[in-house]
Amino acid sequence: MVLLEIEDLHASVNGKEIIKGLNLVINEGEVHAIMGPNGAGKSTLSYVLTGREGYEITGGRIKFKGRDINDMPIEERANEGLFLSMQYPVEIPGVSITTFLKHAVNANRKYHNLPELDTFEFIKQVRQDGKLLGIDNDMLKRHVNVGFSGGEKKRLEALQMTVLKPSLAILDEADSGLDIDAMKVVANGVNALRDGRRSLLIITHYQRLLNYIEPDFVHIYADGKIVKSGDKSLAEKLEKLGYSNFVCGNG
Amino acid sequence: MAGLFDRFAVVKGAAYFKLLASRAREIFDSRGIPTAKTEEWKYTKPRGLDVDNYEKSAVQFMYDFEEIPIDAYRLEFINGRLNQNFDMPEEIRVESIFMAPEELFGHLADINKNPFVALNTANIEEGVFIRITSTLKKPLLITYKTSVNNTNLFSNIRNLILVEEGVSSEIVEYFTYAGNEKSEYFNNIVNEICIKDNARLSHYKIQEEAFKANHIAYNAALVGYKSYYKSLCVQKGANLARNETEVRLADENAATDVDAAYIMNGWATIDTTTWIEHLYPRTYSNQLVKGVVGGQAKGVFQGRISIPRDMVGVEGNQLHKALLLSDMAEVDVKPELEIYADDVKCSHGAATGVLDERQLFYMRIRGISEEEAKQMLIDAYLDDVLSKIDNNALYSWVRDRIK
Numbered sequence: 001m002v003l004l005e006i007e008d009l010h011a012s013v014n015g016k017e018i019i020k021g022l023n024l025v026i027n028e029g030e031v032h033a034i035m036g037p038n039g040a041g042k043s044t045l046s047y048v049l050t051g052r053e054g055y056e057i058t059g060g061r062i063k064f065k066g067r068d069i070n071d072m073p074i075e076e077r078a079n080e081g082l083f084l085s086m087q088y089p090v091e092i093p094g095v096s097i098t099t100f101l102k103h104a105v106n107a108n109r110k111y112h113n114l115p116e117l118d119t120f121e122f123i124k125q126v127r128q129d130g131k132l133l134g135i136d137n138d139m140l141k142r143h144v145n146v147g148f149s150g151g152e153k154k155r156l157e158a159l160q161m162t163v164l165k166p167s168l169a170i171l172d173e174a175d176s177g178l179d180i181d182a183m184k185v186v187a188n189g190v191n192a193l194r195d196g197r198r199s200l201l202i203i204t205h206y207q208r209l210l211n212y213i214e215p216d217f218v219h220i221y222a223d224g225k226i227v228k229s230g231d232k233s234l235a236e237k238l239e240k241l242g243y244s245n246f247v248c249g250n251g
Numbered sequence: 252m253a254g255l256f257d258r259f260a261v262v263k264g265a266a267y268f269k270l271l272a273s274r275a276r277e278i279f280d281s282r283g284i285p286t287a288k289t290e291e292w293k294y295t296k297p298r299g300l301d302v303d304n305y306e307k308s309a310v311q312f313m314y315d316f317e318e319i320p321i322d323a324y325r326l327e328f329i330n331g332r333l334n335q336n337f338d339m340p341e342e343i344r345v346e347s348i349f350m351a352p353e354e355l356f357g358h359l360a361d362i363n364k365n366p367f368v369a370l371n372t373a374n375i376e377e378g379v380f381i382r383i384t385s386t387l388k389k390p391l392l393i394t395y396k397t398s399v400n401n402t403n404l405f406s407n408i409r410n411l412i413l414v415e416e417g418v419s420s421e422i423v424e425y426f427t428y429a430g431n432e433k434s435e436y437f438n439n440i441v442n443e444i445c446i447k448d449n450a451r452l453s454h455y456k457i458q459e460e461a462f463k464a465n466h467i468a469y470n471a472a473l474v475g476y477k478s479y480y481k482s483l484c485v486q487k488g489a490n491l492a493r494n495e496t497e498v499r500l501a502d503e504n505a506a507t508d509v510d511a512a513y514i515m516n517g518w519a520t521i522d523t524t525t526w527i528e529h530l531y532p533r534t535y536s537n538q539l540v541k542g543v544v545g546g547q548a549k550g551v552f553q554g555r556i557s558i559p560r561d562m563v564g565v566e567g568n569q570l571h572k573a574l575l576l577s578d579m580a581e582v583d584v585k586p587e588l589e590i591y592a593d594d595v596k597c598s599h600g601a602a603t604g605v606l607d608e609r610q611l612f613y614m615r616i617r618g619i620s621e622e623e624a625k626q627m628l629i630d631a632y633l634d635d636v637l638s639k640i641d642n643n644a645l646y647s648w649v650r651d652r653i654k
Contacts, residue, residue: 050616053608078618090613094631103627104617111618160617 001028003065003168003199004049010059011048017058018044020224026168026199033202033210035235036221037243042203043087045221046172050084051077065167079111081167085157085174092144097156100144101126101163108164129162133189150177158189165193170201175209187212207239220246267353268375275362275372285366294551294583295493295522300465302370305405305437314429316396317459321644323392323423330397331377331406331438342385342418348378351411359443359471365495367467371407371441378409383420383452390421390453390642397427399434399461407439416447416475423645424456426466426488435490437465444472446480448502453481455640457649460488462517469495476502483639485649486513486521493522493551500527500534507535512636513542513550514629514653522551525569529557529595533564538571541636543629545576554599555587562592569599574606574632576625626654 004026011019018041026032036042047055049062051074062069069077092100106116130140133155145153154174161169171190175183190200190213202213210218210232218234219226220243228234228246238246284300285292324343327334339345348356362369381391397404414420426438438460446452452472460466466489474480484494498507511523527536542550556567573582586599606628614624633653640646 052612073621074612074615075618075620078616084616086613086616090607090609092610092613092628092631094634095627099627100614100617103614103619103623107618107620107623164617 002026003028004201005063006060007063008060009048009057009062011044012056012058013044013054018224019048021060022225024219024226026201028167028199029194029196030217031194031200031202031213031215032217032219033204033215033235034219034221034226035204035207035238038205040222041224042205042221043172046084046170046203049077049170050074050082075107076111079108083161083164083166083169085154085161085169085171087173087176089145089148089153089157091146091148093146095144097140097142097144097159098123098126101160104160105163126159126163130159132192133159133162134185135159151179151182154178154182154186155189158186162189162193166198168199168201169193170203172203173205174202175204175206183209184212207235210235222246268349268356271357271362272373272375275369278362279366279369279373282366282369291365291524291553294549294553294585295491295520297465297467297491299491300437302405302437305403314398316394316398316429317427318394319392319423319425319457319645319648321390321392321423321642321648323390324387325392325394326379327394327396328377328406328408330404331408333377333379340388342383342387343391344382344384346380346382348375348380348409348411351380355413355443355445356411357443359445359473359497359499360441360469365469367439368441368469371409371439371469374405374407374439375409376407378411380411380413382413382415383418384415386419387421390423390645392423392425394425394427395438395440396429397434397436397438397460397464399428399430399436403434404436405439406437409441411443412445412452414444414446414450414452417449418447419451421453421642422455423642424454426456426458426460428459428461428464432461433463434461435463435465436461438467440466440468442468442470444470444480446472446474446478448476448478450475451479451481453641454483455642455645456482456484456494457652458484458486458488458492458494459652460492462488462490462519464489466492468493469497471497471499472507473499473501474505474507477504478502479505480507482507482509483636484511484523485637485653486511486523487515487653489519489521491520493524495522495524495526497526498528498536499530500536501530503531503533505531505534507537508639509536509538510636510639511540512633512653513544514633515542515544515548515550516546518547520549520551522553524551524553526555527557527567529562529565529567530559532562534562535565536567538569539636539639540571541633542571542573542582543576543632544573544580544582547577547579549581549583551583552601553585553587555589556597556599557589558592558595558597560591563594565592565595565597567595567597571601573603574629575603576606630654
């Protein structure tokens with residue numbers, strides 16, 4: 001089944017066109033990687049997909065689970081199963097991780113007309129999920145991302161993904177700032193969610209993460225659109241040849 | 252500490268209260284309600300207050316009032332009158348304010364300095380003299396209930412609280428109303444508080460008056476040797492509200508924390524005014540005031556710290572922060588540091604901001620609605636102050652009330 005369908009997407013930030021005719025189809029269970037040089041607008045794509053203010057769709061359309069999402073509020077997209085692991089997760093002083101996760105899970109359950117979770121059961125579950133990602137009980141009491149190292153932030157993103165169980169997770173530079181051990185932990189967390197139905201869209205600058213989360217499709221993104229698509233061997237080729245061989249139109 | 256009172260002029264005699272009231276009447280009549288030209292009142296303008304247009308007592312309407320669900324000894328005022336039906340333990344002596352010792356009454360809250368203290372003193376009808384003689388097992392909760400229909404009540408309540416040597420105590424004041432929410436009643440409250448040596452008082456106040464009401468309160472505390480006064484005031488009601496706290500740190504190692512939180516909407520003005528006087532070397536004060544202002548409302552903070560000559564080793568810190576929720580919301584801040592001594596540590600800071608779009612986005616991409624995300628951020632913002640409430644039951648209740 002088609003999960004995400006992007007058709008001739010054009011999008012602007014502050015009146016400047018960043019995405020210029022992007023096409024992409026992601027089916028259930030597929031893992032796609034979008035690779036591109038810095039400044040190509042990869043993060044812009046993640047913000048357009050999630051509906052961030054200031055990121056305006058000027059042409060084309062995005063369908064998620066068959067619905068046009070242009071007019072869907074941010075939280076509705078999330079509750080429909082679209083998840084974004086941010087490149088730079090935001091600090092929220094005064095809100096503990098547990099409180100934050102509980103609000104998110106209950107908002108999601110409310111959206112699907114399910115009763116709120118029992119706090120005790122919820123905490124038990126989060127602690128279990130946390131363990132796999134090396135997040136202990138003390139860390140769960142800390143305020144969201146406040147004073148976290150780069151690795152801790154990315155592990156917390158992975159925990160949120162594990163708890164919320166999205167249909168499509170966009171991982172925006174999920175490995176930036178991680179050493180090899182931390183990256184393995186995050187990759188294991190992400191891989192644990194792959195059940196043949198959930199899909200991933202990995203946005204990355206380097207091929208490194210793709211050694212641990214194997215993609216079915218690799219797309220090279222430059223100047224606002226996908227310039228080349230292939231299987232995972234394309235990522236390896238890219239690593240050897242560099243972006244310049246692909247983005248100048250002579251790839 | 253006795254020597255300290257010698258500095259205040261004491262009017263002796265049985266007619267003391269009457270005499271003070273008539274002096275106060277003269278002062279108020281000659282000065283009137285302060286205008287914007289009065290420095291202390293330039294941000295909070297009580298110009299709409301016509302004290303002759305209020306009624307001093309009225310028929311009581313029977314309503315169900317909000318009660319704070321904590322384990323406490325309880326006193327209540329209904330429409331400015333003390334409910335005589337109360338049970339107090341031996342360690343809390345409650346008497347009429349007219350039984351208050353003359354060497355204290357009228358010496359902490361000065362009729363010459365504040366027009367509303369003068370107004371209160373001139374109109375004093377009701378109030379309690381509370382003496383806490385040994386450490387309390389649970390807090391004393393004083394609830395001020397206004398039950399209003401179409402009358403505009405004017406209540407002047409005057410209390411004197413005396414915490415005896417070595418005693419540790421907690422008092423919670425709660426202002427609430429029932430009935431016509433558009434009533435423009437006026438509560439003018441003065442608390443004189445004396446904390447003797449080696450004693451402690453935690454004084455919490457929650458102000459939830461009706462949205463067109465006026466609430467002006469003056470709290471004057473005197474803190475003795477090695478004693479501690481904690482004042483924490485949460486204001487969210489009234490059209491015009493001012494909570495003024497004056498703390499005199501009168502002996503070595505006297506310390507105070509004066510914290511406040513306010514959250515408001517509509518057209519309200521909520522004012523937090525503090526004056527910390529370090530009257531002895533090695534005295535300590537800390538203040539954290541945080542506000543959330545929406546609509547066309549106005550938050551005011553005036554914080555004065557006085558450190559006279561030779562008051563060495565004093566520490567005084569003050570921080571005010573406000574969150575503006577709308578373009579029309581306003582915050583006025585006036586810190587005043589009067590430092591005449593060397594070898595002191597004193598700091599003050601003020602910051603005003605808006606809700607962070609990045610934080611809202613981050614919460615919404617996790618499925619939390621915009622409204623709920625804003626509320627969570629506001630709760631978190633004010634929690635820096637509210638988490639200083641040591642009484643857990645009170646803390647949980649207050650956190651729910653600010654929603």
